[in-house]
Amino acid sequence: MLTNAVQTTLGPIIGAEQEAVRTFKGVPFATARRFSKATPPPAWTEPRRCTDYGAYAPQPGHLDSAEESCLSLNIWTPVGADRPLPVLFFIHGGAFVTGGGADYDGAFLAARGPAIIVTINYRLGPLGFLQLHRHGLGEANNLAVSDSLAALDWVHANIANFGGDPDKVTLSGQSAGASMVIAIATLPQAKGKFSRALALSAPGRNIMSADHADHVARRVLAELGLEGDASAISTVPLHELFGAVERVGRGIADETASGTVFGPVLDGTIIPREPRDVFADGRLRHIPLWLGSCRDEMVMFLKSTPPAAMIRTTERNVRVAFGDAGWERLLACYRGSARPDEDPYEALLSDAFWHRPMADLARLHSAAGGAVWLSRFDHGPALEPFLSQGPTHGADNACLWAHLPEFIDRPILKRKGGPMTPADIDVAARFQTSLLRFVTSGEPDVAQAWPRFEQSREPLAIFAQPFHVVPLNEGTRFRLWAELSASSDNKKMREAV
Template sequence: MLTYAVPTTLGPVIGAEQGHVRAFKGVPFAMARRFAKATPPLAWTEPCRCTDYGPYAPQPGHLDQPEESCLSLNIWTPVGADRPLPVLFFIHGGAFVTGGGADYDGTFLAAHGPAVIVTINYRLGPLGFLQLHRHGLSEADNLAISDALAALDWVHANIANFGGDPDKVTLSGQSAGASMVIALATLPQARGKFTRALALSAPGRNIMSADHADHIARRVLAELEIEQDPSAIASVPLPNLFAAVERVGRSIADETEAGTVFGPVLDGSVIPREPRDVFADGTLRDVELWLGSCREEMVMFLKSTPPAAMIRTTERNLRVAFGDAGWERLLACYRGSVRPDEDPYEALLSDAFWHRPMADLARSHAEAGGAVWLSRFDHRPALEPFLSQGPTHGADNACLWAHLPDFIDRPILKRKGGPMTPADIDVAARFQTSLLRFVTSGMPDVAEAWPRFELHKQSLAIFGQPFHVVPLNEGARARLWAELSA
């Protein structure tokens, strides 16, 4: 194995050369004590060997991972580039509780860009999202967001040494990672450190209120029976802490409007403003934005055991917004316009929780003068769970990170890869090409093939066979939503 050393602001790191790409894995960008803000690790003088992934952030199934040293990132950079390359900075998903950068091997994307690919770890579950500032236990709010900011700062300061252009960074993420991208993009601390943003399958609610977050914290403290001594949570064994969070999560879904346990929090300090308001007021009009989702997002959550809490909360919130009569009209409309292979209940919930909020954000950005592209992934990958569930949550992500002609293994999620069908290769190649064009130029395709989203012409790109573009705001469903929302 050929190795290669690169200087950084903390000390030299050694990566491995794999064909036409050099990989640097497990590069430490910060360290953190429990419920404390991340700080730079101690600098080193001897080269730090970064040829294997660093520890995962503690999470269910991996609670033996070290807390303080989980903040690392991974870099893939092409060999022999003759110019600074655009950078894809990717934040993984996993319901804010699971996942890690090790599930996303950027070798293929780096080589085919060419581009520099970065994936990061951030603290998960209660370690990254439990808001304890009102109990005097946390040095900072939104610790996971602060972790991502620290990683972005590191990239801005160091990526040029790896062949990347610090002035051409694309923030990207999927699912929970997409929520973090939307929040991160609006922060004053991130200004000037990225130029465009890609959010795949961002949940409808991208931000949590401080009161709801405090309610969750109080419930967790009560579950652990330490309400009278909140400081004791700093020494609670991780299995006990995560088990308490799981119990609170099961009970909270039917008690609150949000129904969620974790996510970025509108705390007034780390996140001072509602992110959608920042997009709407034109602050980010110079940021190119791509928003994507999968056609049948909710199938995976409907088929989970028990069905995910978002199913109940989405229906309940629609009934509150439009009344029982409005809900019944929506459901009747979806049943009356159903595709042969479509579940109308799932399609309604997917639109309400995923597709419509993404379209609303696209409208806000476009109205403020920003360039935005909207897409939907309609292809069913020949890989479980998509083979049996269709183009559900994560189908686009599986194709985005594929090493054509194969899907990659996802070691943290314990999902095996495998060979792709010709259809998989065709759709994945188009999706990857669009991403790399976006990272390089700020446009995922030429305007004739995929027009940007405009208020007068709301274009929706469909990644399927064939790739095509349709108007978003046509049909009986769109008309009824408009009528009910008026």
């Protein structure tokens, strides 16, 4: 049935109520012209029906039905709460080029919390990340970041009317969305609008340089034949624009440190500082932080056809850092310590690109006085692609959003859900419980079975059967990485003298 109207700063909206959860879908929080910063949409006076997801952001596979002004959000709120509820604000992933809020149904988490769940749409690919200001088109933009900030502003201003507590907002995201979280958390524009942060599977190199962004823009303009008239890109049909970006991406992905063409950009304006430097200087010490990854992150990318560019760039980066001899020592160490079911090459790359950078960020936040927890998801859900690939990239996300005892459908990714096994339910329930505790209290485990990450001890929570905690800073692999890193640092110091 339909809900009563809820007032927002733009006008009243009506949602749907089912099984003690009210849902408001496709709520517009901003509007934008191509390559322009988002602005508030026109206000309305009559109640607006918000019962269907908003249009997908333009992306490969969804260019015909998508709308460029795709800036909407979705809210799930339990019925009958007797106090303001904590809020989970979620930024989806998808390599900065795919995805949308419609792939994440928050009804189950909202009811179980109880909590308010918010998912958003932001601009993707060239529409969200192509930096054209050096070519006379607009100012430094980081449009996808600005979109997400506009959604966060809307939530801060309006969520109390939906039963939420604007002072208990958890800024969260997965994969590309986790990179966005790490960047946004450090921005002056976000200060006071969130109280905790959760980043799942953030790529190790999650910020692009301004020079790289300019290089991408020049290549795209050249591919479109618009070197002398950048403004004409505003009217290029979407299929032509995305086709040009795809061709450019195939040519330059190997030139990047991350193997991806797009991402948040250190432009000096929207993002003025390297995010890790902000964590290191202690400005976010008051923000509890949970950093998570999946055990076999790289399997999905190794098995893509062709293998993802991040495979090649990660190996190259390790070889540059430690030399060919260092790479061979690492690979030999991984081969000698591999589990029976483990691919040593994949494990090395997963550590280099995903796990170690997350641990380094945890160390920075902890050393600055912040509370931080580190986790790894070791359970392979009984759902493709995880049935065949194990706990690879996104395994934790599948369990986080499951409606126990069912995995949910992912319409944008075109993945079907299905029944969960008892092991799936057990691990997913623990993962969801920890997340909801974190959203509510700022600690994922109130019983202290999972201690916070500190310099004197580096506990790593393992979500598997059974849930357990292991020391991160032990074992032959850790010791070799530490030896190679120290040797590399000493070499750099000698060269600088």
